[in-house]
Amino acid sequence: MPEQPLLTKDREPRSDPTAEAGPPRARAIGRLSIGRLASGRLANGRLATGRLANGRLATGRLANGRLATGWIGRALPRTGRALGPWVVPLLVLTVWQTTAKTGALPPRILPAPEAVLRAGTDLAATGELQHHILTSLRRIAQGFALGAATGLLLGFGVGMSKAAEILLDRSLQMVRTIPHLALVPLMIAWFGIGEEPKVLLVALGTFFPVYLNTVTGIRGVDPKLLQLGRSYGLGRWRLVRDIAIPGAMPTVLAGIRYSLGVAWMTLVVAETISASDGIGYLAQDARQLLRTDQIVLAILLYALAGLFADLLTRLIERKVLRWHPNYRRPGSR
Numbered sequence: 001m002p003e004q005p006l007l008t009k010d011r012e013p014r015s016d017p018t019a020e021a022g023p024p025r026a027r028a029i030g031r032l033s034i035g036r037l038a039s040g041r042l043a044n045g046r047l048a049t050g051r052l053a054n055g056r057l058a059t060g061r062l063a064n065g066r067l068a069t070g071w072i073g074r075a076l077p078r079t080g081r082a083l084g085p086w087v088v089p090l091l092v093l094t095v096w097q098t099t100a101k102t103g104a105l106p107p108r109i110l111p112a113p114e115a116v117l118r119a120g121t122d123l124a125a126t127g128e129l130q131h132h133i134l135t136s137l138r139r140i141a142q143g144f145a146l147g148a149a150t151g152l153l154l155g156f157g158v159g160m161s162k163a164a165e166i167l168l169d170r171s172l173q174m175v176r177t178i179p180h181l182a183l184v185p186l187m188i189a190w191f192g193i194g195e196e197p198k199v200l201l202v203a204l205g206t207f208f209p210v211y212l213n214t215v216t217g218i219r220g221v222d223p224k225l226l227q228l229g230r231s232y233g234l235g236r237w238r239l240v241r242d243i244a245i246p247g248a249m250p251t252v253l254a255g256i257r258y259s260l261g262v263a264w265m266t267l268v269v270a271e272t273i274s275a276s277d278g279i280g281y282l283a284q285d286a287r288q289l290l291r292t293d294q295i296v297l298a299i300l301l302y303a304l305a306g307l308f309a310d311l312l313t314r315l316i317e318r319k320v321l322r323w324h325p326n327y328r329r330p331g332s333r
Contacts, residue, residue, distance in 0.1 A: 111293040116300065119293040129282075133301065136267060136278045139195065140305075143202025144263050148256060151207045155214025155252075160244065172211065180204040181269050193274040198267065205266035206259040213255025217248030249320055257313040264306055279305075 093113060099105045100112035107115065123129035154172070157164040180201060187197035221244050229239050271280025279301050286294035 108290075108292060111296060115293045116296045119291070120297050123282075123294070123297075132277055132279050132282045136271065136280070136305070139198050139202060139267055139271075139278065140263055143199045143267070144206050144260065146199065147203035147206030147263075148210045148259060150203070151210030151255075151259075152214055152252070155211045156218060158211075159215045159218025159248070160240065169215075172208075176208045176212075181266065184270065184273055188274050193276075197274065198270040201270045202263050202266050205262045209255045209259040209262060210252070211255075213251050213258075214248065217251030217255075218244060220251060221247035246323070250317075250324065250326075253313065253317050253320065257310065257317075260309040260313060261306060264302060264309070268302065 096110070097113055100107070100110065120129060123132075154164075154168060158169050159165075183204070184197070184201065187201060191197045191200070225243050225247065226239055229243050234242065267278070268280045268283075271278040272284045275281040275284075279298050283295050283298035286292075286298065
């Protein structure tokens with residue numbers, strides 16, 4: 001049955017039988033309830049609006065906080081990277097100066113920093129210090145170049161060739177177990193006290209860290225990458241150049257970085273046993289003359305040489321491995 005319109009033909013409104021039902025008191029209570037409900041909705045709307053405003057305020061504060069935190073977070077790492085590495089050396093220098101001034105350590109055991117600096121300036125004035133430093137640097141460069149080049153060549157060969165591994169690896173591992181510093185008397189007997197035993201000892205100490213890390217790096221390349229390269233039609237040479245060598249470079253450079261420290265340690269022993277110049281000879285000659293200040297000076301020179309060698313290696317890592325996310329500068333893309 002169709003619904004009747006609320007207006008009749010004579011335009012008189014038709015009364016709804018349920019609209020005015022019930023006594024007047026009931027109708028008043030219903031209207032009051034409806035009013036309260038409307039007021040409640042209005043109050044809830046205002047409350048929701050207030051919450052929205054508070055949310056916007058909180059969001060604004062959070063955004064400002066993130067902005068401030070981001071600025072501080074970017075500033076602190078830069079400051080920390082610049083000043084952090086010098087905290088421990090400055091602390092050691094402060095303790096050293098304090099103990100020397102208070103007399104807690106007598107000068108014959110550990111001279112004051114100014115005494116060591118004075119010994120260095122005296123040797124530099126005569127040109128003796130520069131001669132010792134350049135001689136040690138030349139020996140390190142020659143021995144490291146020989147040992148690292150041989151280690152890289154054999155490491156890549158053994159890492160990529162099963163035949164080379166069967167032929168060379170076990171023999172090299174046997175030689176590796178021999179302490180290379182134990183060969184000093186034999187080197188002197190073979191070559192005398194010239195430059196050859198020092199350079200060969202440095203090369204021998206450098207060779208094995210580079211060799212082992214190169215083999216490990218080559219074997220650690222993901223085989224899926226090699227398979228992917230073959231599926232793209234890369235030949236053997238391009239697989240080595242484009243996939244194997246870049247994938248092994250982080251491990252290879254770690255070996256080079258470690259071998260530089262071994263090279264300086266080997267040179268110290270070689271120069272203190274059979275040498276007439278060099279930083280090791282300077283320390284040995286100062287020991288015979290009971291010049292503690294020159295001995296400490298030689299130790300500091302070795303420490304500075306190791307620091308510069310490490311910085312050079314890090315620079316090479318950053319240039320060679322600029323594609324690697326772990327070796328990028330913070331903030332660079």
